[in-house]
Amino acid sequence: MAPAPVGFDLDMTLLDSRRAIMASFAAVAADTGVTIDPAGVDSRLGIKLEDELAFWFAPDEIPRAMRIYREHYLRLAGPLTTVLPGARESLAAVRAGGARAVVITAKYEVSARLSLDGAGLTADDVFAEVHGPGKAAVLAGLRAGAYVGDTPADMAAAVAAGVRAVGVATGSFTDRDLLAAGADLVLASLTEFPAVYAKSAWSARPR
Secondary structure, X not given: OOOOOEEEOOEOOOEEOHHHHHHHHHXXXXXXXXXXXXXXXXXXXXXXXHHHHXXXXXXXXXXXXXXXXXXXXXXXXXXXXXXXXXXXXXHHHHHHOOOOEEEEOOOOHHHHHHXXXXXXOOOOEEEOOOOOHHHHHHHHXXXXXXXXXXXXXXXXXXXXXXXXXXXXXXXXXXXXXXXXOOOOEEEOOHHHHHHHHHHOHHHOOOO
């Protein structure tokens, strides 16, 4: 039996998309005349787009704001997104161990796949537009061995799914934040992941 799949969050875990995200929200503010506080957006990176826009727009205004955001993001993602250190090697390490490396993200699927393609990263599958309990359900359905992410919500999803919660402190949250949310371990960056994965019992044990 093949080893259990490993799930990875996308934004600020595999990809540094902060500049593209923040520029897209700035463009939404400019197009709509609605003030959007960058610090507030940054403090919540990783949640669904509609949930973030709910902080700034009335419910009936959110669909239009989402369309505007996505138009700008598709334009800005390529030039403003970079691969985080260790991302390529981490995906390769999972595959080298005979397991699938899957991306599980709150991001819109078109944007997620565009971002991966633009960065030259390949996932064995992409599960998009899921956050919190939605990520937990995907992980449980995959019988994953671990989930790697940069937010407390990612760690909580892993805990809820009964899989290893691997935090990476490359987003807006600290080691302490991730550990408090249930992380089994926290890495400074994905450069540490291949060695940790190779030595971990959960990397070889099917679920």
